[in-house]
Amino acid sequence: MTASFNLLDEPWIRVARLDGTPAEVSLLTLFHDAANIEGIHGEIASQDMAILRLLLAICHRAMDGPKDLDAWEEYWDEPGRLGTDAAVYLERFRDRFDLRDPERPFFQVAGIHSASGKISGLESLIVDVPNGNPFFTTRIAEGLDSISWAEAARWLVHVHAYDPSGIRSGAVGDPQVKNGKGYPIGPGWTGQIGAVAVTGKNLERTLLLNTVVCKETEGLHEVNSEFDLAPWERDPDGPAGSLSLEPTGPVSCYTWQTRRVLLHGEDDSVTGLFLGNGDKATPQNRFSVEPMTAWRFSEPQTKKLKAPVYMPRKLPTDRAFWRGLSSLIAQLSPSLTVKGAGEVTRFMPPGVVNFYQGLMMYEIVPLSGLIPLHATGIAYGSKEAVVEELVDDVLVLPTRLLDPKETRLVAVVRDAMEQTEQVAGALRNLAANLDRASGGSPDTGSAARDRASSAFYQVIDEEFPRWLASLAEIAPTTGREQWQTLLRSEAWRQQDALASTAPYTAFAGRGEGTGRMDVSRALVFFRAALNKIIPPPDSEDTPNDEEKRTVA
16 A cells, blocks of 8 residues: 555644644645634744645635635635635545556656755755754754654755755756756845735734735736646646746745755655755745735846846844834835935835735725734844754734725834934943943944943833834823823933943043043943934933932
């Protein structure tokens, strides 16, 4: 009897149920129980995102588009229908979801091999984050010898989505192979973007909220369902990948076959794999087909291609998700005037956010309350060939912020973000001036600026998201006052912390005339800057208790 591991029946997706109970479920069970599942929780967040995108591809195909908002709303109003239709759809392609099928294995190429016949170890399949510091300490030594077929399925989906760039095994039959090697074509498609998903009250709601109706979503092109196909709906891939293939819609983006893979193992475990290059993914101007990332205007790419170019906005590793809020909300995105391109918007929001905004306008979802956004990304190192860091963050927005009529609220949030950045700049300058007063060099001054910024944002990165969520319940004017009070208080606290660490030599200062700097002058400059950014609440330059502050 031929060995089989069919993803429709075998438990392989790790989830948490609404009551917090962990479980491992098959595809059919997941869709059947989606209303009772909180979310996907595998080994790491990028694996969860890769699997979510696979599920969304299934949703798009099971819902036949969806063709329009009326068709989508039927699923929203009828809990359980998504699971029923997804099961019917999956059964049509049952044989294509067998991980061990000898002719058409899921997300793999049957019989693919290198000229030498060598296969890669499981370290090529299981990502370590960050690079050089194994994320899974249990994987050392024997832990990398074998894994279950269920776990291998999870990492197989992940490797197509996030595999780093670099030299890969050369497949026999691939004309791009030279000297037995496949030369770099870049990371997996999902690794090239900062993936953003809207989170619902359960997995069924999450899947529906992210299964966008393309023709009803600003920025996305209407998709021809005859062409935007999943790999299991097409003839199986051969050993050769493509350097020119282009995605046709969300389904092809979510299931892009960046690599050519074949798992090797025994009945109860996977012990190795063939991992070669597949279809190259290029990021320029894919906003019309990829709904799950924000986009940024690229002046260098625009000059190069002589036409406006937007690139996916990857998630930075040095700042919290909220600091990219202007790329998530169209009303917050500034405009740019670019020579040869005219006036362009700096950012384009993710299609999933625009879709939710449309659902609000049609009053399908509430105009009030909160909308959680979950962002996941991988930062790559040298030549994008190594994984350096995993980014995983959540931001809860007041739904009213997506309402174009809420201009006052948008203005309050924009001002809060700008004032926060300006206060951070004032603190950086204070730190540099204190360093200069103590006889520091440009290098020590730069380091002092970085430390001051880091200390400030360590606090603000916790406070700003809380304040942002609170705007769902309070008036914009009240919210403005609350943030300015908190920001001013934290600025004074950070000032005291910086000044208290200044050495005694800094009080004597350095330099002469207008170039002189000492602790007193540094504090005067900082207080003047702070009062300009956030005018004090009374007629005095600073509150009485602040005036009485002394530096030990």
